[in-house]
Amino acid sequence: MNDNSHSLDTKIIHWGQQPDISTGALATPIYQTATFAASSVEHFEELCQSWGYVYTRECNPTLTVLEAKLAMLECGESAIVSASGMGAIASTLLALVKTGDHIVSSDGVFSHTKILMNELLIKFGVEITFVDAVNSENIKSALKNNTKLVYIESPLNPTLDLIDIKKVSNYAHANNSLVIVDNTFATPIIQKPILLGADLVVHSLTKFINGHGDSLGGTIIGSKELIDEIKWPSLCCFTGASLPPMSAWMILRGIKTLDMRLKKHCENGQALAEYLSEQKHIELVKYPSLKTHPQYELCQQQMNGFGGGVVSFRLKDGIKGLTRDQASRKLINAFKLITIATSLGEEHTLVQMNGENLIRIAVGLESARDIINDVHQSLIML
């Protein structure tokens, strides 16, 4: 059922799906099949030419439902899902760039995205310029005649600095360059890059969108024309980064509660960031909707005032004679509820030491009071 008059939380549940025609099953079935039967050679040929269901690496009905919901959420015409966020990013870049092209990327993109550009794309004669895109003028000055695309993430990891998507898109489009935004950290509940001017949005579905830390997935969303260009000749036919139907089903189950989960992640993030800001051992707290964040105004415009589900902070150096690194390790090792693990967007709160001496907490869905109490009991032991 695709009814645009409904609000977003209703649409996430109903969009792109209907009860199974043959059985009435309300939950989308898991079409756990590699291949699909055609009724004749002519029917098979027609399916091949029209992106019909022929072979699951290319498309599958469980994936189709998820793709429809993702396109609706990000205000794109079309979406494709993939086996992981990296599957989506690699397939997109491989499809769009060729030898001699230039990419401008924000510094501080997800580490594996940077490695993919620096160590793989470079082998094919693609030139990459990394810039501090928090100042959009740096993007503008890095653009060249052969800049095929500008690639950014906002908020950045782990600094939680923001990039002005509208400004960057204006600069890139004036240069005939495409704009790709990795929207994993914000999610379309609080930030819609396509409405701000981006051409394509990529996600790790592994994070907030699935939300339960039990499945990998990725997606690319944009105009039908661009998504078709990425489908052929890249995802999923040739890079093979196709999402298994079981994973698609799990992500479909998770996505239906995305709106309410994300709001709770944001409430918990705000409460934790405010608590951390008042602690004497803490030198710096980074959270986009804190009034002290240097881009608080941009967060109001671009993220609807929500800070997201990740908070970063830095301890002071020299607490009771400890170096910052020693104190950070001691603090994290004393957490009881919060788990030391990478990733974000899960129901569990996770913590990770990051570069720039930042401690990154991916706030989960537990009670904000319990998360704060855990940090508190550890902080007072320093």
Ligand SMILES: Cc1ncc(COP(=O)(O)O)c(C=O)c1O
């Ligand atoms: C911002 C961002 N983009 C992409 C990825 C890659 O996603 P995946 O782990 O699903 O391949 C990650 C993973 O942590 C990420 O944080």
